[in-house]
Amino acid sequence: MNENTxxxxxxxxxxxxxxxxxxxIEQMCEVLGGSTKTGYKLLKDKKIECLKVGRSYRxxxxxxxxxxxxxHSKEGE
Known part of the structure; x- marks a missing residue:
């Protein structure tokens, strides 16, 4: 592993x-710098794993x- 990793x-x-x-979802979108529409798409496409609690995503x-x-190191993926 690289010392800068x-x-x-x-x-x-x-x-x-x-x-x-x-x-x-709002916090996640703030971190990623995108809209909630994009955030919901990432969750729907399973690009980011999530938990659904009632009608809310966690x-x-x-x-x-x-x-x-x-x-994450490249070797571990």
Whole structure:
């Protein structure tokens, strides 16, 4: 692993620390810098894994980091 690469644990601990461990759609879209329409499309296309609670979506922060490929080595994928 490259010395400039964050481990999954470090990425989770350091990045997006002001957000909760489980985000709602608005928070996820704020992190990604996109619209909620785009956010719902990412969830529908299963590009980001989520949990559906009633009519609401809950997105674990770890899944957003995985989508962004932060904290993952190429060997582990």
């Amino acid at each position: 964050l481990s999954s644990k470090d990425a989770y601990r350091l990045l997006l620390k002001e957000y909760p461990d489980v985000m709602n 997105i674990p922060k770890a899944h957003v980091l995985h989508y962004l490929k932060i904290g």
